[in-house]
Amino acid sequence: MEISSKENTQFFSNTTILPVDRSSFKSESSASKEKQSCCGGIKIFLGALSFVYFAKALSGSYLKSTITQIERRFDIPSSLVGVIDGSFEIGNLLIIILVSYFGAKLHRPRIIGAGCLIMSAGTFLIAMPQFFMGRYRYERFPSTINSTVSISPCLQDKSQTPLSALEKSQAKINAGCEKEAGSSMWIYVLLGNLLRGIGETPIQPLGITYIDDYAIEENAALYIGCVQTVAIIGPIFGFLLGSLCAKLYVDIGFVDLDSVTITHKDVQWVGAWWLGYLIAGVISVLAGIPFWFLPKHLPKPESRKDSSTSSEQSKFITEDNKDQHKSYQQQVKIAEMAKFLPSLKNLFGNPVYILYLCASIIQFNSLIGMVTYKPKYIEQQYGQTSSKTNFVIGLINIPAVAFGIFSGGLIMKKFRISVLGAAKLSLGSSFFGYLLLLSLFAMGCENSDVAGLTVSYHGTKQMTDYEQALFSECNSGCACSKNDWDPICGENGVTYISACLAGCQASNGSGKNTVFFNCSCVGTLQSPSRSSSAVVGPCQKGNECPKMFLYFLVISVITSYTLSVGGTPGYILLLRCIKPHLKSFALGIYTLAIRVLAGIPAPVYFGVAIDTTCLKWGSKRCGGRGACRLYDSSALRYVYLGLTLVLGTVSIFFSVAVLWVLRKRSSPQDETLSANGERGTCGTKSRKDNFVNSDCLIQTTYWPEKETRL
Numbered sequence: 047m048e049i050s051s052k053e054n055t056q057f058f059s060n061t062t063i064l065p066v067d068r069s070s071f072k073s074e075s076s077a078s079k080e081k082q083s084c085c086g087g088i089k090i091f092l093g094a095l096s097f098v099y100f101a102k103a104l105s106g107s108y109l110k111s112t113i114t115q116i117e118r119r120f121d122i123p124s125s126l127v128g129v130i131d132g133s134f135e136i137g138n139l140l141i142i143i144l145v146s147y148f149g150a151k152l153h154r155p156r157i158i159g160a161g162c163l164i165m166s167a168g169t170f171l172i173a174m175p176q177f178f179m180g181r182y183r184y185e186r187f188p189s190t191i192n193s194t195v196s197i198s199p200c201l202q203d204k205s206q207t208p209l210s211a212l213e214k215s216q217a218k219i220n221a222g223c224e225k226e227a228g229s230s231m232w233i234y235v236l237l238g239n240l241l242r243g244i245g246e247t248p249i250q251p252l253g254i255t256y257i258d259d260y261a262i263e264e265n266a267a268l269y270i271g272c273v274q275t276v277a278i279i280g281p282i283f284g285f286l287l288g289s290l291c292a293k294l295y296v297d298i299g300f301v302d303l304d305s306v307t308i309t310h311k312d313v314q315w316v317g318a319w320w321l322g323y324l325i326a327g328v329i330s331v332l333a334g335i336p337f338w339f340l341p342k343h344l345p346k347p348e349s350r351k352d353s354s355t356s357s358e359q360s361k362f363i364t365e366d367n368k369d370q371h372k373s374y375q376q377q378v379k380i381a382e383m384a385k386f387l388p389s390l391k392n393l394f395g396n397p398v399y400i401l402y403l404c405a406s407i408i409q410f411n412s413l414i415g416m417v418t419y420k421p422k423y424i425e426q427q428y429g430q431t432s433s434k435t436n437f438v439i440g441l442i443n444i445p446a447v448a449f450g451i452f453s454g455g456l457i458m459k460k461f462r463i464s465v466l467g468a469a470k471l472s473l474g475s476s477f478f479g480y481l482l483l484l485s486l487f488a489m490g491c492e493n494s495d496v497a498g499l500t501v502s503y504h505g506t507k508q509m510t511d512y513e514q515a516l517f518s519e520c521n522s523g524c525a526c527s528k529n530d531w532d533p534i535c536g537e538n539g540v541t542y543i544s545a546c547l548a549g550c551q552a553s554n555g556s557g558k559n560t561v562f563f564n565c566s567c568v569g570t571l572q573s574p575s576r577s578s579s580a581v582v583g584p585c586q587k588g589n590e591c592p593k594m595f596l597y598f599l600v601i602s603v604i605t606s607y608t609l610s611v612g613g614t615p616g617y618i619l620l621l622r623c624i625k626p627h628l629k630s631f632a633l634g635i636y637t638l639a640i641r642v643l644a645g646i647p648a649p650v651y652f653g654v655a656i657d658t659t660c661l662k663w664g665s666k667r668c669g670g671r672g673a674c675r676l677y678d679s680s681a682l683r684y685v686y687l688g689l690t691l692v693l694g695t696v697s698i699f700f701s702v703a704v705l706w707v708l709r710k711r712s713s714p715q716d717e718t719l720s721a722n723g724e725r726g727t728c729g730t731k732s733r734k735d736n737f738v739n740s741d742c743l744i745q746t747t748y749w750p751e752k753e754t755r756l
Contacts, residue, residue: 087344088261091155092269094336095253096276098162101333102246103280104287105169105326106134107444109239111288111436114422115319119182119296120175120232121664121672124419128653130236131418135645137168137243139638145248146634154252155340161248162334168241169327175231176320182296184314199545199553199562200524245330260344278448285440287325292317292432307557310431312583313675314531317432393632397707398623403639405700406616409476410644412693413609415652416686422656423686426677427490428595429587438599446603450610458615465622466708468615473701475612480694482605483687489598490683491591494584495540496533498547499661499676503567520567521549529665531675535585536568537578543662548580558582619704655685 109131117127149157257269295306296316308315394400424435454471457463463471493500498516516528526546533541534548542548542565549566560582568578624632657674659681664672 087341088257088269090336091256091260091340091344092272094333094340095158095249095257096273098158098249098253098333098337099273099277100280100283101162101326101329102165102249103277104284104329105165105242105323107281107284107440108288108322108326109134109172110418111285111292111421111432111439112319112322113418114425114432115292115296115317116232116235117422117673118314119316119319120235121666122232123671123673124422124653124656125650126232126653128418128649128651130232130239131649132646133236133240134243134246135641137240138247139243139641141244142247142251142638146251149248149252153342154248154256155337155342157248158252159334159337161245162330162337163245165242165245166327166330166334168238168243168245169323169330171238171241172235173320173323173327174238175234176296179231181301182316184308184312199548199550200521200526200566260346275448278444278451281444282440284326285436285444287322289433289435289437289440291319291322292436294318294321296320305557307560307582309558309583310433313533315432389628389631393624393628393635396624398704398711399620399632401700401704401707402616402620402623403636405697405704406636407639407643408693408700409697410640411648412690412697414644414648415693416690418649419652419656419686423682424595424598426682427679428591428598429491429494430595442599442603443606446606447610450607451613453607454611454614457611458618463615465619466705466712468619468622469701469705469708472612472616472619473698473705475608475610475615476694476698476701479605479609479612480691480698482601482608483691483694485601486598486687487683489594489601491587491594491679493679494587494676496584496661496676497540497542497567499543500678501540516543516547518567521547524549531662531664533584534562534580534582536565536580538568539585540568541584542567542580545580550580623708652686652689655689656682659685 113127113131116122116130117124145157253273254270257273258266261269293310294317295301295303296318298318298321310317420439421432421435424430424438425432430438454475457471458468461467495501497503498518502515503518503520517526524546526544528543530544530546532544534545534550535541536548545553545562545565548562548568550562550568551564551566553560553562555561562580565578565580568580620632620636621629656677659678660674660676661678662674662676664675666672
């Protein structure tokens with residue numbers, strides 16, 4: 047581009063017959079070259095930053111898609127998975143203040159590059175336990191593994207009876223089972239996610255400020271909007287990658303897949319969860335490479351050469367001369383340090399800000415908890431596989447969220463909605479979104495018929511203690527363990543926890559094709575005198591469940607869109623309700639509060655609540671309680687949706703209070719002012735200032751963790 051410019055210059059200077067002011071022409075030519083260099087450099091940085099946003103969004107959403115896989119692989123409860131999920135926010139909070147303050151004074155591109163390397167190291171660390179903890183073992187009756195030996199599931203001869211789960215656990219503990227690899231390997235997943243949070247910290251604050259510093263002011267909002275748009279694409283690929291990996295067996299490449307006797311529809315199935323982390327880690331490494339070759343500073347555009355401050359700061363600084371300007375900057379820095387506590391008091395003395403902060407914290411508790419356990423809810427409530435669940439979320443829900451965010455910004459721009467109107471739009475979005483969510487209570491599936499857990503062996507609804515009800519007259523002659531979980535489906539449509547508890551006397555075939563015969567308990571529900579057969583694996587949900595799942599998807603997509611529409615108006619409201627010189631401070635407090643009071647605790651207490659609905663816990667091979675094998679569908683629906691709705695309702699009350707305070711404070715003249723930059727606190731004195739006030743505009747499409755708000 048520069049070569050062609052030189053050739054054009056030479057041609058023009060040689061052919062013209064008019065006098066030319068050479069000095070003027072050289073200055074214009076150098077300015078043109080500098081502009082091209084500036085634009086080229088910032089566009090390279092923009093492309094690199096967009097790829098980084100894609101990488102971090104992909105790895106974050108992939109973690110959400112593997113929640114149930116990690117739970118089963120490490121035999122841990124949902125509450126502990128919630129702690130692992132929240133460790134990302136903890137890592138982010140550990141260094142966010144240091145990065146935000148010192149990062150701007152150092153080489154910002156290289157700090158972002160180092161962050162990408164740390165993020166990739168954390169992603170690789172999450173996958174490492176797969177290579178150290180041995181092969182995955184699931185509970186299966188011996189005859190389904192080795193067809194050469196015919197063993198009766200209901201062994202009445204005590205000498206042929208294998209050890210019970212408790213006896214096996216005790217024997218292994220005595221043989222050094224406490225040293226078995228994998229007993230606490232989930233800690234590496236937690237540390238890896240913590241490291242991911244640390245590495246992700248510099249990307250947003252340093253990347254956004256770099257663009258705002260060196261981009262032409264009228265392009266800054268467009269550039270940052272492009273970055274945020276690419277960030278929305280990341281979760282789509284993250285969940286689709288999760289869907290692909292969930293179909294692959296966890297030990298693919300390490301074991302003969304023909305010897306695997308379970309399918310991806312089995313509750314004990316664990317997909318190749320680790321494979322996606324390796325892919326995400328490689329993408330993070332590649333995303334960080336360009337930043338090591340980018341300069342610390344780019345040439346500033348002509349419009350910013352005469353000022354080292356942003357357009358917003360320039361409105362408050364009198365530029366009589368350079369010395370006065372520098373002196374004023376020093377005075378401002380000293381004043382800012384001295385007025386920290388008064389600024390904090392001023393901020394928390396603003397009723398609109400504090401009420402909106404409370405509403406956001408509670409709403410994000412609701413949304414983060416709902417999104418974290420949405421895959422588990424779909425799997426357990428509608429009997430869907432992990433692969434299909436992730437595919438649906440990635441291909442349907444996330445695009446609805448992206449379209450909702452875009453629609454909210456478009457509505458604000460097209461109708462030039464006022465601050466009061468933004469509050470109304472945000473409130474209406476939340477109200478109708480949670481109202482739609484209320485309808486999901488009627489779109490659940492009934493519990494599967496599991497003998498001894500949800501129904502008795504005689505076909506009546508189970509009301510007694512389930513552990514004692516696992517044994518009945520039909521299996522009293524069998525030596526069975528209540529800790530086993532190797533479900534079979536009887537021809538009567540009832541699931542039995544194991545072939546032994548079903549009273550099966552014989553079996554035929556091997557692996558996935560095993561068929562059990564002479565099952566005394568299967569015959570009791572139809573005819574006590576006739577024994578029946580059963581096949582490997584649990585029975586499918588009722589005939590109405592697929593239809594309910596379709597209704598759930600439709601309502602879920604509409605709800606995702608409706609809730610997302612209020613994201614941009616809410617963020618505009620946050621920017622407009624505070625004084626200009628407190629905006630950065632207010633946004634920092636807002637982000638900190640959301641992370642500490644919502645991002646960290648929500649997955650934990652949602653997980654604890656979900657654990658209370660478990661009907662059958664698995665048993666670890668070395669003793670102790672493992673992951674939940676079966677949930678009470680009705681209780682899970684009421685706990686999951688109920689907790690989400692209660693939190694959402696409380697946040698709506700705070701939003702109503704925000705609207706009430708705004709109505710009380712605003713005059714009729716204020717209500718006619720637009721929230722797009724004409725309002726006083728974030729407003730301007732001229733058309734030009736209104737256009738370049740990037741601090742008000744650049745983040746209107748962003749709200750914290752929007753990528754996962756489903």
